[in-house]
Amino acid sequence: MGPNHQDGKCCYYLNNSMPTGEDIMGTHKLVLAHGVDLEEVDMRKAEDIASGRDLTLPLYAVRLGSSQIRNGMYFNKAISDYLPQERTDLKLCYESSHLLTYGRAKKYNDGLVYIAGRWTSFVRNHRITDGLLCNFKFELSSDGMVIRVYNV
DSSP, X not given: OOEEEEOSSEEEEOTTOOOXXXXXXXXXXXXXXXXXXXXXXXXXXXXXXXXXXXXXXXXXXXXXXXXXXXXXXEEOHHHHTTOSSSEEEEEEEETTOOOEEEEEEEEOTTSOEEEEXXXXXXXXXTTOOTTOEEEEEEEEETTEEEEXXXXX
16 A cells, blocks of 8 residues: 655555565654554654664554454564564563563564564553554564554
């Protein structure tokens, strides 16, 4: 579907489709999961979150469903392309907390990424509930990846 808004600073892509190559390099990217409308996202908060470290990685907005709460979190191919290997160690962090939950991201052939391991305990510990709209910010670290989850 391509970009629906571009002001030179931020690009927003809808329905899990992101262009590749030079047109997105060095910009903040907000990927909207299926079923999330741009109007639902607090753009000021999204831009504040995205303006932190590692601007090459996307911000992912998703409304969590009960199956994602119970069974695990899946991300689309737009995220998969950024993972350095099939299995990547990761740290989950809620908002700006320093409390980390360790897990692993696994890539599948169809491009989906699954957070394995401690996702359910992370959700329970931070009282993340069904129907909550969240932004996931991805940061590469020397020993894997950090995913920060923000309430929107």
